Amino acid sequence: MNMEKSIENKTVLIIGGSGGLGKEIALTLAKENVNLIVQGRNLEKLKKLENQFEEIQKTKLNQRKNTITLLHQNFTKNENNITSLNFYVNSADILIVCYGPFLQKELHKTTFEDWESIVYWNYTFPGQLISNALPSMMEKGFGRILVFGGTRTYSINGYRTNAAYGGAKTALCSLVKSVAAEYGKYGITCNAILPGFMETEYLSESTKEILAAKMPQGKLIAEKNVGEAASFLLKNGSLNGVLLNVDEGWMP
Numbered sequence: 418m419n420m421e422k423s424i425e426n427k428t429v430l431i432i433g434g435s436g437g438l439g440k441e442i443a444l445t446l447a448k449e450n451v452n453l454i455v456q457g458r459n460l461e462k463l464k465k466l467e468n469q470f471e472e473i474q475k476t477k478l479n480q481r482k483n484t485i486t487l488l489h490q491n492f493t494k495n496e497n498n499i500t501s502l503n504f505y506v507n508s509a510d511i512l513i514v515c516y517g518p519f520l521q522k523e524l525h526k527t528t529f530e531d532w533e534s535i536v537y538w539n540y541t542f543p544g545q546l547i548s549n550a551l552p553s554m555m556e557k558g559f560g561r562i563l564v565f566g567g568t569r570t571y572s573i574n575g576y577r578t579n580a581a582y583g584g585a586k587t588a589l590c591s592l593v594k595s596v597a598a599e600y601g602k603y604g605i606t607c608n609a610i611l612p613g614f615m616e617t618e619y620l621s622e623s624t625k626e627i628l629a630a631k632m633p634q635g636k637l638i639a640e641k642n643v644g645e646a647a648s649f650l651l652k653n654g655s656l657n658g659v660l661l662n663v664d665e666g667w668m669p
Contacts (some may be wrong), residue, residue: 423652424561428452432502432546433516435462437617438565438640442513445644447473448613452484454505458491464568492516494537500544507553507581511561511579519567520582527581528623539585544592547607551600560605561651566590568613568667571660589662597658606657608650613638613664633665 433439435457443455447470457463469486517539533550543564554560569584577585596607614628616637629637646663
């Protein structure tokens, strides 16, 4: 099998695709011959994304046009989130979960609500989506799952100001390894990208300057580079259980 063509004609569900990294991955995959379902919480951003998709479609001469579905949905922390997504999860050949809010707070200031929220969105929520996606992928004999860890969450590390977030993302990376170990025999791969400090719309200019100074090359990681890394992992069925650092070799 030509692994470069392994995702052609597949259906991709992107959770958290209206902005930031999720949007960049959606735009990257829109250039491929795949069907896209893009969930986002911001309706205005989804509409802008739709216009960008249309421009990409115009450039795809002599190629099959993508089916693109935009799913506007705002989540709260309860089981209804998962239930409302089950139809799309079950129809997806490829599941990409980009949503996972960051928290930077010292442990003695971390509240019960902080713990509950960070663990839910960064571990429980993607974990349940993966659990629900697996049966249909097993039946089809094909599946690609991609999630996003945090910087240095490929192993157990200490974090002075983001221990709750780092712990949840470390657990998520363990889940990636677990899915890969058990479900690779069904043609399912599960990988994670661990990005460094990225150039994103969600950061202020002052924060960008501070974070860029910490990177080896003195600049933030471009979201486009992470999007290309995502496409690489999805296309190659031999890559399974990979925790891919896209961080220029950054170390604290």
